[in-house]
Amino acid sequence: MTSPDRTTMQDDLTALSVTSLLRLRERAFQSAGSGIVITDASQSDNPVIDVNPAFERITGHRRADVLGRSCRMLQSFRTDPAAIDEIRAGIAARRETSVVILNRRRDGTPFWNDLLIAPVFAPDGQLTHFVGIQTDITARKVAEDRTNFLARVSDQLGVSLDYRAALTGAAEQAVPLIADLFLVDLVSGDRGTDRVAATFADLEGGAHAGRLPDWTVQPEDNHGSALAIRTGRSQLIRSVADNESPSLARDADTLRRRTGDDLLSHLTVPLIARRRILGALTIATTSRSGRTLETADLHLMQDLARRVAMAIDNAMLYTEARMAVRARDQFLSIAAHELRTPVSSIKGYAQMLLRAQRKGEIPVERLKRSLETIDSSTDRLTLLTSDLLDVSRIRLGQLPLRSSEIDFAAKVRSVIQRFEESAVDTHRIDLIVAPGSYLVRADADRIDQVLTNLLENAAKYSPDSDRIALSLCVGDGQVRLSVHDSGIGLPPDGDRGIFEPFERAANALKHELPGLGLGLYICRGLIERHGGQIWAESAGEGLGTTFHVTIPTLGHGPDLNADHAIPLTFG
Numbered sequence: 001m002t003s004p005d006r007t008t009m010q011d012d013l014t015a016l017s018v019t020s021l022l023r024l025r026e027r028a029f030q031s032a033g034s035g036i037v038i039t040d041a042s043q044s045d046n047p048v049i050d051v052n053p054a055f056e057r058i059t060g061h062r063r064a065d066v067l068g069r070s071c072r073m074l075q076s077f078r079t080d081p082a083a084i085d086e087i088r089a090g091i092a093a094r095r096e097t098s099v100v101i102l103n104r105r106r107d108g109t110p111f112w113n114d115l116l117i118a119p120v121f122a123p124d125g126q127l128t129h130f131v132g133i134q135t136d137i138t139a140r141k142v143a144e145d146r147t148n149f150l151a152r153v154s155d156q157l158g159v160s161l162d163y164r165a166a167l168t169g170a171a172e173q174a175v176p177l178i179a180d181l182f183l184v185d186l187v188s189g190d191r192g193t194d195r196v197a198a199t200f201a202d203l204e205g206g207a208h209a210g211r212l213p214d215w216t217v218q219p220e221d222n223h224g225s226a227l228a229i230r231t232g233r234s235q236l237i238r239s240v241a242d243n244e245s246p247s248l249a250r251d252a253d254t255l256r257r258r259t260g261d262d263l264l265s266h267l268t269v270p271l272i273a274r275r276r277i278l279g280a281l282t283i284a285t286t287s288r289s290g291r292t293l294e295t296a297d298l299h300l301m302q303d304l305a306r307r308v309a310m311a312i313d314n315a316m317l318y319t320e321a322r323m324a325v326r327a328r329d330q331f332l333s334i335a336a337h338e339l340r341t342p343v344s345s346i347k348g349y350a351q352m353l354l355r356a357q358r359k360g361e362i363p364v365e366r367l368k369r370s371l372e373t374i375d376s377s378t379d380r381l382t383l384l385t386s387d388l389l390d391v392s393r394i395r396l397g398q399l400p401l402r403s404s405e406i407d408f409a410a411k412v413r414s415v416i417q418r419f420e421e422s423a424v425d426t427h428r429i430d431l432i433v434a435p436g437s438y439l440v441r442a443d444a445d446r447i448d449q450v451l452t453n454l455l456e457n458a459a460k461y462s463p464d465s466d467r468i469a470l471s472l473c474v475g476d477g478q479v480r481l482s483v484h485d486s487g488i489g490l491p492p493d494g495d496r497g498i499f500e501p502f503e504r505a506a507n508a509l510k511h512e513l514p515g516l517g518l519g520l521y522i523c524r525g526l527i528e529r530h531g532g533q534i535w536a537e538s539a540g541e542g543l544g545t546t547f548h549v550t551i552p553t554l555g556h557g558p559d560l561n562a563d564h565a566i567p568l569t570f571g
């Protein structure tokens with residue numbers, strides 16, 4: 001180094017007296033931002049002979065307390081043994097060594113130490129001292145670790161559709177890196193919550209999954225997941241001790257009883273995708289780490305929640321799509337089967353007639369029977385294909401209505417009459433009509449289609465009973481028809497899917513009742529096109545089903561309330 005600046009500096013230093021130089025260096029030692037520690041290499045175990053104020057600030061140890069001791073005191077069971085080996089090798093080889101090592105302050109909290117250890121030699125080449133320079137890089141390291149944590153969790157969520165497993169993995173990595181406690185609650189089907197992951201820091205500083213009993217979510221809680229799921233808002237409670245929420249105090253009490261730890265800070269963020277609240281993530285710190293959660297933690301968790309919610313939503317969409325494809329495939333096979341039966345019978349009878357015609361003799365009776373079968377099979381085919389056409393029109397929103405003013409009650413009566421006259425079915429049909437005007441604006445043929453479908457359904461799904469009960473009433477500007485059968489009923493929640501295309505109640509399949517599963521979907525489409533509603537009620541399997549249909553009326557009738565409703569009882 002022979003630059004003019006350097007030379008000038010060297011000259012200046014040489015010009016200084018030894019005392020001034022020492023004073024200058026002492027000043028640098030005292031005011032340096034990095035910790036400086038000097039050890040005596042001539043003694044065994046390299047005891048500390050001096051430290052500067054920055055060392056005291058970083059480690060929390062007073063100078064007087066560390067003199068004569070080894071810097072080993074800064075290590076804990078969490079310090080990486082490989083880093084210690086590296087230092088040991090450097091000291092033995094008397095060379096400069098640099099490591100990043102996890103140390104512990106006097107109060108037990110961890111800190112990342114970017115450490116440089118340099119040997120000091122006397123003019124005769126004798127090793128006399130080591131000087132250690134410490135830089136506290138905890139903040140940088142924590143930021144890096146958090147970024148890596150987010151990236152790792154995103155990767156895990158991205159590669160697997162099993163988001164529950166990925167969340168359990170995330171919970172294990174989050175403790176103690178992010179907080180002392182990490183919980184994941186997902187909204188479950190019955191509007192409750194399902195705790196899919198729970199991890200908390202153990203005494204040794206590791207993480208333990210699912211070892212936090214009694215911290216259950218009470219829907220009315222005014223903290224944590226219950227609140228986030230209810231309101232869709234995040235909540236950061238910096239100091240649990242200063243918070244007045246009784247439910248939070250309850251959780252803090254439980255934690256203290258179970259682990260002896262005090263709950264310090266608490267943070268919950270909702271999991272929201274496409275405006276739907278899917279659950280919540282909660283983290284908390286305890287007296288174990290002594291940390292207070294801050295806005296930075298809130299932002300980290302909100303970032304994590306966005307990724308988690310998106311992954312859950314994607315997995316759910318994928319599952320729904322797969323189920324829809326499966327339902328469609330199932331439908332295609334049922335449809336093919338249903339269409340093949342009449343086609344085969346038309347083909348069979350046509351061939352038989354051709355053979356007879358070739359022989360020149362067609363007995364009149366056989367000709368009649370064959371033509372009747374061909375006729376009824378063609379009817380069946382027409383019905384199936386028009387159902388398929390209706391489904392496609394409903395799905396495309398292109399179902400035309402030829403509306404006119406009709407008497408809904410009269411329509412119901414005429415459909416019942418036709419149904420009874422068809423003699424295909426043996427059920428007796430009872431109809432009770434409450435007084436009122438049943439004038440509606442509707443497409444008579446489409447209403448006929450709905451009523452026929454509901455009656456056929458009631459008959460089909462109550463093979464072991466002989467009665468179907470219908471009641472009609474008006475009120476609230478609506479005509480209301482109820483069709484009650486005493487048949488196989490619906491399983492719990494079974495009313496949900498039956499109005500979807502290609503879906504049938506699970507117990508309908510069990511009873512091996514034929515059908516494409518399109519009738520009720522078409523009914524719903526038709527009734528909704530008329531501005532009405534259709535729904536089903538059942539007390540359970542084997543307890544019958546009641547279908548209700550409402551359509552806006554043109555007249556005004558009494559209110560649809562309990563006093564005017566017709567009780568549906570079998571006499």
Ligand SMILES: Cc1cc2nc3c(=O)[nH]c(=O)nc-3n(C[C@H](O)[C@H](O)[C@H](O)COP(=O)(O)O)c2cc1C
Nearest residue numbers: 037039046070071072074075084087088130131132
């Ligand atoms: C000058 C000097 C400073 C040191 N500073 C630290 C330190 O800040 N943190 C640490 O974990 N180890 C530090 N060490 C290392 C330990 O004192 C010790 O040498 C290391 O643990 C390996 O030795 P051992 O196997 O006897 O424990 C320092 C060593 C010297 C010589």
